[in-house]
Amino acid sequence: MQLIRKGDARAFEVVVERHMSAAFGLAYRMTGTRAAAEDVIQDALLSLWRANTRYDRTRGSVRTWILGIVHNRAIDALRRGSVHDRRRAxxxxxxxxxxxxxxxxxxxxxxxxxxxxxxxxxxxxxxxxxxxxxxxxxxxxxxxxxxxxxxxxxxxxxxxxxxxxxxxxxxxxxxxxx
Amino acid sequence: MSDRDRNEELMADAAAWVLNALPDDEAAAFEAELAENAALREEVARLRPVADLLALAAPSEDPPPGLQSRIMAIVQREADLLSAAGPDADRVDVRPPKAQHRGRLSRIFAKPLIPILATGALAIGIGIGIVASTGGTNDVNHPVTFVADSQARGDLITHDGTAELKLTGLKPPGAGRVYQVWVMKGNKVSPDNVFTVNRSGQGSVALRNDVDGAKQVLISVEPDGGSQQPTTTPIASTTLS
The missing domain is CATH 1.10.10.10 (Winged helix-like DNA-binding domain superfamily/Winged helix DNA-binding domain)
Incomplete structure (x- = not known):
């Protein structure tokens, strides 16, 4: 994660590869469409890359931390009304x-x-x-x-x-x- | 309402808060209470790990082909942009050698961008952003002035040459767009980090350039991946010297 904060794109790609399926699964589960899930994932991962959100070890594993960012971005999308087909979980x-x-x-x-x-x-x-x-x-x-x-x-x-x-x-x- | 009832309500709010289920206004009120209430912080610390684990219940799913490469293309462009600003510009906490930094920047940032930034700076009103207050020991807050967004507020907090922008009330930059920071030293302008804001309009970004000797820090809206030169008139600025 330190490498990512220093702008190492390859380090970021490793993290993306490792957690993409789980992240996409969560976004799809929440938004209900693959297109909306793609937007959420792109928004969440770029936010992570841009270091707007920093890894907090006290919040658990890197995986749950990344999924937490995805969850927040999906909530943002749902409440902005950009995802019209809101899921009934x-x-x-x-x-x-x-x-x-x-x-x-x-x-x-x-x-x-x-x-x-x-x-x-x-x-x-x-x-x-x-x-x-x-x-x-x-x-x-x-x-x-x-x-x-x-x-x-x-x-x-x-x-x-x-x-x-x-x-x-x-x-x-x-x-x-x- | 008795203290006991109030306490029970707060504890129930804690559950809703960790699930991200409080409306924005209630969430803000809860967070204010949280800062003052140790018992509430303990309750949040108990429940939050459970809420975080819920994400694992969603089945993993293969993302669409091309999504990862699209994201990585943006990431690579931004990495290249920062790399072009000099090897030391990639590190927030290390001050780059100034002679080398200036030499690279003068080659990279050609004259055509100066009129755009100068026009933007004039529109914003150079000289409005002066030191307003001090925060931490060596922190200095410089207020950010926005051109048209009357709801937006922000400060550039500088500390021994490093700087962080903290903004609130800023509208999202739009699909496929990001906000990008620019650091102006003399007549030279360096591209800096890009950022977006959350649904509450809050955003923060640590600058990668050393701001010692900088005249201004500006913000413009740019395409995803950022730009080597500003392509739009800045929407905000702060004056450092």
Whole structure:
């Protein structure tokens, strides 16, 4: 990452190659169209290259950091209204589609990590899982979700909190969770 | 509302915030509270790693052919642009040898760009941006003056020859466009970093050129990848000396 900050295009390309499929998958999951996902990815990766956003080790791996940037850019696109066909995440589920082929052991490990996260999400009570998916993958605010589901604002935020806490119990190491 | 209820509401807001599910105005209010509230920061620190992991639940997918090469073409152009400004201009934290720097720049930046920048600078009003305040120990804030965008605000913060632009309220430059920074020393103008802004209009960029001895820093809108010379009239400037 230091090389990228110094303007090393080759170092940047290595990072792009390593995380492109995951980044594109997230952008496509959120925007619902490949064209919109392309715009999001280009915006996010150029932002990373231009060092508008700096890697923060405390936020986890480079992968989750990059995906966080992609997520923010996808939210920007959704809320700007530039993506007209807004996804209804709850209608889509999180099933696999056209998944990129396995390439390396590292990729296999990542798949296992992804399966764990999906399982933790799937194990939530449906009302909690739904609000988290609508917020994270659909890019909706809690106000929009409350309106969509006909529930009070406080209920929606409460479900988000409960759901994240339950996922934390499933995903975070016991010593860290205590 | 009791303190207990207020606290519960803030903790629920923390969950919505880490999911990026607060509307912009509520997010801004929450972030202000976060700066003052240690318990809230702890809650965010607990929940944010979980929210970050959610990204992994999206299935990986092969990107369209050509996307990576399109992005890398822009990246390479920008890398070449910075490289053309001199080997030391690629490093924010190292001051380049001045004689070598000036020599390269005088060869690279030909005279035709000067009228564009001079016109822009006149339109903006040279001399308006003077030292306004001091921040950190050796930080000096230079206010940025915008031509037409009345909502935009910004400062160039200089520190021992290095500089960072921090801007708010700036409209996105448009599809396929970026903002580019230019550093003017005497009659010579050096291309510097490009940047964009987020949906709130916030952007920041560290300059790669040494600003010691610079007269002005200007911003123009350029095509993706940036330009060797400005192709549009600057939209903003700040005067250093």
């Amino acid at each position: 709850s209608d889509e589920g999180i099933e696999e589609r056209f998944e990129a082929p396995d390439r390396t052991d590292v990729e296999v490990a990542r798949r296992e990590e992804a399966v764990e996260v999906r399982s933790a999400l799937a194990e939530l009570p449906p009302d909690q899982g739904k609000v988290i998916e609508l917020a994270y993958f659909g890019g909706f605010t809690h106000v929009e979700i409350a309106d969509m589901l006909g529930e009070p604002l406080g209920t929606i935020k409460g479900r988000m909190r409960l759901g994240l806490n339950k996922m934390r119990g499933s995903l975070v190491a016991p010593e860290a969770a205590s």
